[in-house]
Amino acid sequence: MAKLADTALDQLFTKARTRNGWSDRPIPEPVLRELYDLVKFGPTAANTTPARFVFLQSPEAKARLAALSSGSNGPKILQAPVTVIIGYDLDFPETLDRLFPNAPGAKHWFGDPVAKEVAALRNSSLQGGYFILAARALGLDVGPMSGFDNAAVDKEFFAGTNIKSNFIASIGYGTEENLFPRNPRLAFEEATKIL
Amino acid sequence: MAKLADTALDQLFTKARTRNGWSDRPIPEPVLRELYDLVKFGPTAANTTPARFVFLQSPEAKARLAALSSGSNGPKILQAPVTVIIGYDLDFPETLDRLFPNAPGAKHWFGDPVAKEVAALRNSSLQGGYFILAARALGLDVGPMSGFDNAAVDKEFFAGTNIKSNFIASIGYGTEENLFPRNPRLAFEEATKIL
Numbered sequence: 001m002a003k004l005a006d007t008a009l010d011q012l013f014t015k016a017r018t019r020n021g022w023s024d025r026p027i028p029e030p031v032l033r034e035l036y037d038l039v040k041f042g043p044t045a046a047n048t049t050p051a052r053f054v055f056l057q058s059p060e061a062k063a064r065l066a067a068l069s070s071g072s073n074g075p076k077i078l079q080a081p082v083t084v085i086i087g088y089d090l091d092f093p094e095t096l097d098r099l100f101p102n103a104p105g106a107k108h109w110f111g112d113p114v115a116k117e118v119a120a121l122r123n124s125s126l127q128g129g130y131f132i133l134a135a136r137a138l139g140l141d142v143g144p145m146s147g148f149d150n151a152a153v154d155k156e157f158f159a160g161t162n163i164k165s166n167f168i169a170s171i172g173y174g175t176e177e178n179l180f181p182r183n184p185r186l187a188f189e190e191a192t193k194i195l
Numbered sequence: 196m197a198k199l200a201d202t203a204l205d206q207l208f209t210k211a212r213t214r215n216g217w218s219d220r221p222i223p224e225p226v227l228r229e230l231y232d233l234v235k236f237g238p239t240a241a242n243t244t245p246a247r248f249v250f251l252q253s254p255e256a257k258a259r260l261a262a263l264s265s266g267s268n269g270p271k272i273l274q275a276p277v278t279v280i281i282g283y284d285l286d287f288p289e290t291l292d293r294l295f296p297n298a299p300g301a302k303h304w305f306g307d308p309v310a311k312e313v314a315a316l317r318n319s320s321l322q323g324g325y326f327i328l329a330a331r332a333l334g335l336d337v338g339p340m341s342g343f344d345n346a347a348v349d350k351e352f353f354a355g356t357n358i359k360s361n362f363i364a365s366i367g368y369g370t371e372e373n374l375f376p377r378n379p380r381l382a383f384e385e386a387t388k389i390l
Contacts (some may be wrong), residue, residue, distance in 0.1 A: 001335075003334045004206065009332060012329075013325070013329065013332075016236070018238045032389065036383050041208045042208065042328075043213045049380060054390060055389045056390050119341070122320045125318075128324065129321040129322070129327075130324050130328065132238065137203070141196075146240040146314070166317065183294055185235040185294070192250060194249075194252060195251050195252070195253060
């Protein structure tokens with residue numbers, strides 16, 4: 001495999017920015033399906049793929065989430081064409097006979113409730129990373145957010161299930177409105193080591 | 196922004212595979228630096244960027260990790276030119292005055308130890324997702340693994356720090372050795388909802 005073109009690396013990483021303002025251009029449903037069809041192939045431990053995605057596009061659905069979010073997140077959720085709740089399904093072991101058939105006992109690897117929750121949080125967050133970059137790869141902008149009441153969102157959107165909210169992200173076509181200056185990052189020497 | 200070319204989407208997602216066998220082609224240090232310089236720009240909550248990356252490339256360092264890993268992971272670690280330990284630094288709030296200067300009190304947002312640990316696991320896993328896709332964008336193959344003794348790895352590699360291991364991943368140039376058939380994925384209707 002060759003290195004991707006600089007324009008692609010810029011679009012995915014180097015020049016991509018978290019958006020706070022959104023144009024009213026909608027996202028057609030086929031694009032949401034195309035997005036999922038990229039995200040689903042990202043690797044997870046034992047192919048657990050615990051992430052679940054709730055795309056909020058109706059004004060009513062966005063208002064239900066906006067009411068449970070903090071700070072400036074409410075208006076951003078209402079303005080974006082779609083905001084997604086990225087959750088994780090604690091019942092993911094039930095899918096493993098089908099998703100990881102090469103290890104018939106895999107569903108029993110997650111019997112300990114704490115280990116199961118950690119695995120669900122870790123792997124659904126990995127999938128959240130794939131989601132953010134897959135959206136950018138499709139030409140969408142992304143605005144991920146953690147400022148909301150997780151327990152209230154679970155009650156509002158996931159009642160009667162074992163799905164828990166992880167984080168949320170607006171997607172669409174961003175504007176320059178309230179765009180932060182790029183914040184600094186840790187230097188290679190601060191964040192890494194070579195042994 | 197336009198959608199990336201199909202060849203790029205294939206390289207990142209659709210045709211990319213978790214590798215279990217590795218050629219002996221090394222990864223030069225400038226490539227590791229280029230990799231970090233992509234990963235560092237991926238978004239995290241309040242720009243916390245809690246992930247820390249330990250690149251193991253000497254036979255001695257790889258052997259220390261292989262001894263603490265389970266199943267078939269040991270031989271894979273020894274064969275790959277580099278295996279990285281992706282950890283998270285629980286002292287990340289100390290960096291926020293510098294990394295998130297627009298909110299001078301941000302380091303106090305993570306005072307609760309459980310919330311801090313969840314934020315570190317969530318955001319370092321997001322960065323783990325960026326890492327996997329950035330490696331693929333640079334033409335590298337990736338083999339992520341969760342099968343190792345986290346507590347023992349923390350003691351072996353992170354003693355005297357507040358860094359904890361999250362997951363590990365071999366990177367390099369993969370072979371077809373022990374390549375699994377592609378496992379199934381959940382259908383759009385099983386993993387998503389549009390409201």
